[in-house]
Each structure stands twice: as C-alpha cells, then as structure tokens.
Amino acid sequence: MAAIGRHRSKLAAIFWTVVIHVRGRSFLSLLCLYVFFVVLWLVILPFGLENFIFSGYNFQAKSVKTRYEYCPKEWLMNYYPLLGAVETTCKPRQHVAYLKNHKCGSTTIVQIFNRYRRFYDLRVAEPKYGYHFWGPVDASKIPRPPKIKMEFINTVPLNGTEDKFDMILHHMVYDEEVLKRVMHADTFYTTILREPFSQFKSVFNAFHFDKKYNIFNADPMREFLRNPQKYYRGGTKPASAFVRNSMLFHFGFPDEDDTLRNNITFIKQFIAYIDKKFDFIMISEFMDESLILLRRLLCWDMDDILFASRNVLNYTYKHVDDPELRRLHMQWSLGDYFLYSHFRQKFEKLMKAQGPDFQEELEAFKICLKNFQNDYPYQ
Numbered sequence: 001m002a003a004i005g006r007h008r009s010k011l012a013a014i015f016w017t018v019v020i021h022v023r024g025r026s027f028l029s030l031l032c033l034y035v036f037f038v039v040l041w042l043v044i045l046p047f048g049l050e051n052f053i054f055s056g057y058n059f060q061a062k063s064v065k066t067r068y069e070y071c072p073k074e075w076l077m078n079y080y081p082l083l084g085a086v087e088t089t090c091k092p093r094q095h096v097a098y099l100k101n102h103k104c105g106s107t108t109i110v111q112i113f114n115r116y117r118r119f120y121d122l123r124v125a126e127p128k129y130g131y132h133f134w135g136p137v138d139a140s141k142i143p144r145p146p147k148i149k150m151e152f153i154n155t156v157p158l159n160g161t162e163d164k165f166d167m168i169l170h171h172m173v174y175d176e177e178v179l180k181r182v183m184h185a186d187t188f189y190t191t192i193l194r195e196p197f198s199q200f201k202s203v204f205n206a207f208h209f210d211k212k213y214n215i216f217n218a219d220p221m222r223e224f225l226r227n228p229q230k231y232y233r234g235g236t237k238p239a240s241a242f243v244r245n246s247m248l249f250h251f252g253f254p255d256e257d258d259t260l261r262n263n264i265t266f267i268k269q270f271i272a273y274i275d276k277k278f279d280f281i282m283i284s285e286f287m288d289e290s291l292i293l294l295r296r297l298l299c300w301d302m303d304d305i306l307f308a309s310r311n312v313l314n315y316t317y318k319h320v321d322d323p324e325l326r327r328l329h330m331q332w333s334l335g336d337y338f339l340y341s342h343f344r345q346k347f348e349k350l351m352k353a354q355g356p357d358f359q360e361e362l363e364a365f366k367i368c369l370k371n372f373q374n375d376y377p378y379q
C-alpha cells in the first residue's frame with residue numbers, strides 16, 4: 001500500500017528532524033523518542049486519526065466514510081508496517097478500459113470504477129450518443145451494433161496525442177485501434193465473463209427474446225434452441241448479436257460470418273488475440289475473488305472495491321438447468337464456451353498462484369462488504 005509508504009517517509013522525516021535537534025543528548029533519550037513515535041504511529045492508524053493529523057496531506061480521506069471503517073481490524077493488522085506483511089512498493093494504476101459485457105455482473109464492476117474515478121477526479125470517456133458507444137442507433141432495434149468508432153466518443157477536447165482518457169466504461173464493441181488512440185499506452189484492459197448458458201438465459205429474459213421473436217409457446221427458450229434459425233433468420237432480426245455468442249460479440253468477433261463462426265481454429269486464434277490484448281478477465285461465478293484479484297493487479301485499496309447492490313434478477317429460466325438445453329445452446333454459441341473455458345482456467349491458475357493471504361483477504365473482504373452494504377444498500 002503506497003499510502004503507508006508515504007506515511008512512513010513522513011514520519012521518518014519528523015524523526016530525523018527531532019534527532020538533529022536533540023543531538024548531544026544520550027542514546028537512551030533518543031531511543032525513548034523513537035519508541036514514542038512508533039507507539040504514536042501504531043495507535044493513531046487503527047482509529048483513522050491520521051485523517052485529522054495529516055489532513056493537509058490528503059491522506060486518503062474517502063467520500064464514503066473513513067478509510068477502512070468497514071473492514072475487520074485483524075485483517076488490517078496484517079497490512080501495518082512492523083506488524084506483518086505489507087505491500088508498499090506497488091503504485092495504483094488508474095488507466096482502465098472496461099469492456100461492459102451484458103448480463104455478467106457488469107453493473108457491479110462499473111459501479112466500482114465509477115466511484116473510483118469520481119473520487120480521484122479521473123477523466124472518463126463519454127459517449128456522444130446515449131449511454132453506449134454503439135453510435136447513433138438503438139441497439140435493441142438493429143441486428144448488430146458496430147465496433148466503437150472515434151465519432152461515437154465525445155472527443156471534443158481530444159486534440160493532441162497526449163490528451164487521452166483515464167477510463168472508458170460504457171457498452172461497446174472492442175476495437176483495438178480506436179481504443180489505442182483515446183486511451184493511454186499503460187491502460188489496463190479488463191472485462192468479465194459468465195458461464196455461457198447462465199448468461200444466455202439472463203439475456204433471453206432481459207431482452208424479451210420470446211416477444212421479439214414472437215414465440216408463443218409455453219417454453220419459449222426450448223422452442224428457440226430447438227429451431228434457432230427459424231427465429232434468428234440469419235441474424236437479420238433486431239438484437240441478434242445478443243442471442244448468439246453474445247460475449248464474444250463484445251470483443252468484435254465476426255459472428256455474422258457463417259464460415260468462421262464455428263471454425264474452431266479461428267475461434268482459438270481469436271481467443272488468443274483477446275488474451276494478448278486484455279490484462280485480466282474476471283469471472284462472474286467468482287465475483288468476490290475477481291475483485292480481490294483486480295485490487296491486487298491494480299494496486300488499489302480495499303475501500304476501492306466495495307460495492308452496494310448488485311443488479312440481480314430472479315426469473316423463470318434462471319433455475320432451469322436442462323442437459324438438452326445446455327447441449328443445444330453449446331452448439332448454437334460454441335465460441336462463447338471456448339471463450340469462457342479459456343479464461344476460467346486462466347483465472348483459476350492466477351487464483352492458485354496467490355499466496356495463502358488470498359484466502360484471508362477474501363474472508364476480510366466479505367466482512368467489509370457486509371458492513372458496507374448495511375450502510376449503502378443501494379447506490
């Protein structure tokens with residue numbers, strides 16, 4: 001934690017000033033002074049008093065209550081200098097491009113990024129049209145929103161190469177070149193994925209595909225998956241992009257190309273490309289773990305990843321886990337299964353590579369989160 005590093009150097013400066021002034025005194029009195037400062041330092045930290053004492057230094061005064069108010073003291077002790085393991089070397093990364101996938105828990109993640117960028121007064125890319133980078137269209141009325149273009153971004157003040165955005169968070173279809181132009185070179189690219197069948201069920205519900213496709217049947221999802229082309233009509237219907245390979249779609253996968261869509265070699269190449277371009281991909285089934293890893297990779301504080309409500313819905317299909325439907329869906333959205341499987345394996349590997357303190361941090365996080373959500377049930 002960089003904050004503690006700054007804190008430490010400030011105290012060291014005070015200490016040496018005092019030492020110079022008391023030169024000539026005995027070693028014992030110096031030792032007493034040193035002990036006094038150490039004790040003072042350890043006493044004030046857990047109570048957040050540093051916010052008053054060092055208020056002139058903007059020592060992490062937070063918009064939501066005091067720093068770490070929500071977290072258990074035992075966990076914090078591990079992060080105090082002299083008391084246990086400390087991360088002091090990493091520097092928070094504040095340049096983030098987040099690909100907002102539909103129905104994967106994106107609302108939660110965007111909430112976190114938005115709070116962070118407001119607090120640090122970061123510059124976020126704003127869409128020129130609506131709340132997305134699809135351009136001047138209503139995504140629910142056209143088959144397939146285009147990739148992000150410069151003219152979909154409110155780039156008015158973007159003149160020189162040095163003038164870039166710190167964060168980009170709204171819905172978009174990824175385009176490497178466009179993002180490179182508006183984002184800093186050290187931008188952290190991230191997104192979240194969800195188990196494809198659950199994601200499909202959620203999308204089918206949220207986009208009302210039964211009504212869109214006029215499926216007047218007691219079990220519209222089964223009817224659709226049994227005869228997808230009858231309703232999909234080669235992707236000519238509105239919002240087609242969201243009903244097949246809808247996670248890959250956000251990365252700019254050419255799903256409309258029938259020869260490539262089910263070409264496994266091509267799918268794997270495409271996934272390898274994503275893997276190169278994205279620094280970290282979260283997994284919706286491991287939301288808390290994802291956020292801890294995100295925190296660690298970005299070198300953010302625990303405060304920064306707390307979130308209030310999740311956009312969780314309950315709907316008829318949610319609890320349907322029918323092997324036939326899953327198999328049909330896998331045939332229909334093959335690419336999304338490859339995508340998810342690849343990044344889930346990668347995620348689990350990263351999780352395993354964390355030290356034993358990962359589990360400790362996770363437990364602490366759950367407690368912080370509960371305390372936070374008691375105070376902020378909605379946001």
Ligand SMILES: *[C@@H]1O[C@H](CO)[C@@H](O)[C@H](O)[C@H]1NC(C)=O
Pocket residue numbers: 156157158159
């Ligand atoms: C960008 O260019 C426009 C037009 O040339 C100018 O009015 C504006 O002040 C420039 N903005 C910045 C931030 O340089």
Ligand SMILES: *[C@@H]1O[C@H](CO)[C@@H](O)[C@H](O)[C@H]1NC(C)=O
Pocket residue numbers: 259260263264265266269
């Ligand atoms: C499948 O994709 C690979 C890699 O893009 C390509 O070389 C190959 O020709 C494709 N196969 C077919 C049948 O289109």
Ligand SMILES: *[C@@H]1O[C@H](CO)[C@@H](O)[C@H](O)[C@H]1NC(C)=O
Pocket residue numbers: 314315316319
């Ligand atoms: C969600 O819906 C299912 C089926 O309609 C129901 O069995 C379940 O109790 C609901 N869960 C909650 C938390 O409301």
